[in-house]
Structures are given as C-alpha cells and as structure tokens.
Amino acid sequence: MKVHIIGLGLIGGSFALGLKKAFPEVEISGSDASEEHLLKAQELKLIDCAATLEEAKDADVVIIAVPVDVAKKVALQVLDVVGNNTLIFDAGSTKAGLCEAIAAHPNRRNFLAAHPIAGTEFSGPEAAVETLFLQKTNIICEVEKTAFKLQERALEIFQKLGMRIRYMDPASHDRHIAYVSHLSHISSFMLGKTVLQKEQNEKDIFDLAGSGFASTVRLAKSSPAMWTPIFQQNKNNILETLEEYINNLSEFRELLKNDNFQEVFREMERTNHIKTILNGIN
Structure with missing residues (x-):
C-alpha cells in the first residue's frame, strides 16, 4: 500500500x-x-x-x-x-x-x-x-x-x-464538537491567561500549581496556528456554547456572592454525573 x-x-x-x-x-x-x-x-x-x-x-x-x-x-x-x-x-x-x-x-x-x-x-x-x-x-x-x-x-x-x-452529518459534528472539544480548549487558554495576568511571579505559578491546575490548563499549550482556524471555521457553534458557558459561570458567581453554598454543593453534585458518562474514556 x-x-x-x-x-x-x-x-x-x-x-x-x-x-x-x-x-x-x-x-x-x-x-x-x-x-x-x-x-x-x-x-x-x-x-x-x-x-x-x-x-x-x-x-x-x-x-x-x-x-x-x-x-x-x-x-x-x-x-x-x-x-x-x-x-x-x-x-x-x-x-x-x-x-x-x-x-x-x-x-x-x-x-x-x-x-x-x-x-x-x-x-x-x-x-x-x-x-x-x-x-x-x-x-x-x-x-x-x-x-x-x-x-x-x-x-x-x-x-x-x-x-x-x-x-x-457534518452540521451535527460541528455542533457537538464545539461543546466537547472546542469549548474546553477556549476554557484552558483563558484560564492560562487569567493566571498569567494575576500571578506575575512565574516561580509562584510553578511552585504552587497542583495536578488539578496542570491538567485543566494543559490544552493551553496547544498550537495557536492550529486552533485559531478551528475557532474561525466553527465560529457560530462556538459562540452558542460560549454563551451557555458564560451564563453558567455567572450563575455560579451569584451563588458565591449570595453565600448560597447549599446550592453550590447541589450544582457540583449534579455535575458529578459527568463521571458516569466519561467512565472508561482513555
């Protein structure tokens, strides 16, 4: 061949x-x-x-x-x-x-x-x-x-x-991938940006970053030359997913501001269902 x-x-x-x-x-x-x-x-x-x-x-x-x-x-x-x-x-x-x-x-x-x-x-x-x-x-x-x-x-x-x-079909592919891949890359890039903006001392980042931070921000090391065109090609689907993501972040922020930690717990407990869905993925 x-x-x-x-x-x-x-x-x-x-x-x-x-x-x-x-x-x-x-x-x-x-x-x-x-x-x-x-x-x-x-x-x-x-x-x-x-x-x-x-x-x-x-x-x-x-x-x-x-x-x-x-x-x-x-x-x-x-x-x-x-x-x-x-x-x-x-x-x-x-x-x-x-x-x-x-x-x-x-x-x-x-x-x-x-x-x-x-x-x-x-x-x-x-x-x-x-x-x-x-x-x-x-x-x-x-x-x-x-x-x-x-x-x-x-x-x-x-x-x-x-x-x-x-x-x-192609349209369904692009819509679903916006949620399960493209959004996670944007989240990782923006988390990395936020930490770099607020933690000016790079040694502090290196010394204090645990495995949770490292795994969450891992995708921020991906190639911008590859990912910028992806975001451009799938712009409309990504904008839709970003709106939902931003809304969820805003709601979580309000729960914290209002000391509603019982609902914070419930939100995280409900989201724990993702473990069942992802169980067995490499």
Missing part, C-alpha cells in the same frame, strides 16, 4: 507511525508546507521519502492532516489530480465547510470526511505517537458519498489503528 501524507505534525506523523506498525509493507511519502517539518519527519523515519502531490497522485491513500483553514484548498487540489482508485481522507476538527467545498467536485467519491478525536497538547513531527488513535473515536461524515470500495479501504485502516467508528 502506498500512502502520501500531507501535513507531518502530530496527526500526520502519528498516522505514519501507526500505519507502519499496522501495515509493515506500507510505503509512506509525505509533504509539508514547512521544510523543517519535512526534514524532521524524514530524520525520524515517519516517512520513507518526500514527494510532491504530483508525484504521489497514484497513491492508494492520501491523508490530509493540515490546519482546517487550508484543508479545503488542499482537498480540492488533491481531488483534481488523483486517480479513480485513490482514497483521500482528512482528519480535521470541522467538517461542514469542507464537505460543502468539495460537494460538487467530479471526484467527490474519492473523499472520506473523517475526524479522529485524538491528540495531545504538543505539535510538530516530534510529537507523533504510534498509538495515538488506539481506542479513540473517529467520526465519519457523509460516508454515502464515498465510493464503497474506498470506504472499505478506509475502514480497514481505521480498524487496524484501533479506532471506534461513529457516523454523523
């Missing part, structure tokens, strides 16, 4: 490592807008060689792992040149805009819109993890628009990498 990966950061690099483990005979070429990333990916043996899209147009699989603001343009470029038997899939965190952009392309049947819900706060080829996708959910959108034989190829790859599959 010949695979070409566009974007050799955390996600693209992790696909490369996972595929090498799951398919020992795989040949992986890669490309990246950053020459530094491309060289590092070769040095780390994430890919076997660098290749242009023109050189990789006859690959069995093309994986698009670039920021969502350029994914639409890249997807159209790939669809323009690939052959009938090439599977293309992406791994972006927003789906509605991408699916709309490629809807009328004559090679739409080659494309599978996917979103593996996996990642870390780190970026670049060095961040790649062989088992990143193991036991993670992969959301697939508009599967019916992908050629059946290419669906089968994609599902074989996803299953060999240990992913759970969930099917969803």
Whole structure:
C-alpha cells in the first residue's frame, strides 16, 4: 500500500507511525508546507521519502492532516489530480465547510470526511505517537458519498489503528464538537491567561500549581496556528456554547456572592454525573 501524507505534525506523523506498525509493507511519502517539518519527519523515519502531490497522485491513500483553514484548498487540489482508485481522507476538527467545498467536485467519491478525536497538547513531527488513535473515536461524515470500495479501504485502516467508528452529518459534528472539544480548549487558554495576568511571579505559578491546575490548563499549550482556524471555521457553534458557558459561570458567581453554598454543593453534585458518562474514556 502506498500512502502520501500531507501535513507531518502530530496527526500526520502519528498516522505514519501507526500505519507502519499496522501495515509493515506500507510505503509512506509525505509533504509539508514547512521544510523543517519535512526534514524532521524524514530524520525520524515517519516517512520513507518526500514527494510532491504530483508525484504521489497514484497513491492508494492520501491523508490530509493540515490546519482546517487550508484543508479545503488542499482537498480540492488533491481531488483534481488523483486517480479513480485513490482514497483521500482528512482528519480535521470541522467538517461542514469542507464537505460543502468539495460537494460538487467530479471526484467527490474519492473523499472520506473523517475526524479522529485524538491528540495531545504538543505539535510538530516530534510529537507523533504510534498509538495515538488506539481506542479513540473517529467520526465519519457523509460516508454515502464515498465510493464503497474506498470506504472499505478506509475502514480497514481505521480498524487496524484501533479506532471506534461513529457516523454523523457534518452540521451535527460541528455542533457537538464545539461543546466537547472546542469549548474546553477556549476554557484552558483563558484560564492560562487569567493566571498569567494575576500571578506575575512565574516561580509562584510553578511552585504552587497542583495536578488539578496542570491538567485543566494543559490544552493551553496547544498550537495557536492550529486552533485559531478551528475557532474561525466553527465560529457560530462556538459562540452558542460560549454563551451557555458564560451564563453558567455567572450563575455560579451569584451563588458565591449570595453565600448560597447549599446550592453550590447541589450544582457540583449534579455535575458529578459527568463521571458516569466519561467512565472508561482513555
């Protein structure tokens, strides 16, 4: 199997490592807008060689792992040149805009819109993890628009990498992801900002921060270059979730101001139900 990966950061690099483990005979070429990333990916043996899209147009699989603001343009470029038997899939965190952009392309049947819900706060080829996708959910959108034989190829790859599959329409995907992923990143960034503003002594932050703070603010170490386009692409859904989040914070503040700690307790007790929902997630 010949695979070409566009974007050799955390996600693209992790696909490369996972595929090498799951398919020992795989040949992986890669490309990246950053020459530094491309060289590092070769040095780390994430890919076997660098290749242009023109050189990789006859690959069995093309994986698009670039920021969502350029994914639409890249997807159209790939669809323009690939052959009938090439599977293309992406791994972006927003789906509605991408699916709309490629809807009328004559090679739409080659494309599978996917979103593996996996990642870390780190970026670049060095961040790649062989088992990143193991036991993670992969959301697939508009599967019916992908050629059946290419669906089968994609599902074989996803299953060999240990992913759970969930099917969803693009609009529902973007709405749900705004709550369970995008909002948590905004919360983390803003918590980090608040602490940096109020705790001017960095040594105090380092010495006093416990595991709770570290885990809550972990996502604030994520790449702004990746997350700013995500917030832009999913702006309307994120604004809706932010309104609800801000309202909940305001209500909690009022409970504290009014010394209503009995209701504070009840609020937290009700929210403890999240433990049941999240039980078993890695």
